[in-house]
Amino acid sequence: MFKGQLKPFDYIVAAVSVLVIAALSFIIYSGNSSAVRLVIDSEDGRFIYPLNRDAEFDIDGPLGHTHIIIKDGQARISESPCEDKLCVLMGEVYKPGQWAACLPNRVFISIEGESADEKVDELSY
16 A cells, blocks of 8 residues: 655656656557558458568458469469459559459458658649
8 A cells, every 4th residue: 555655766767667658659659651561351351461571372252262462562463263353454553542352252452551752742633
């Protein structure tokens, strides 16, 4: 139980604790949120991957696996169990706002973030 008044050292400990929490919060939450990244939405959830790191994924859908490749800063659907394969024909996506989807297999990929050469101000049409 607490008895008596706070001593000067108690105030120092409290201040240091607040500063440490603030610094850690800043470090954790100030990550480069504008970095370009691939977002994959499917029935299993939402997955986010950096576009600057090569990788391959199999995303499950109701028809089977949709294969997604990230290579050289671009992402594409390379294989899918859908009948028409329009998602494969869509090609690479690499700029924020671009997307591709395999609707029959319920897999949607999109590019999010901000590219230095793709910034648009409020006066652009």
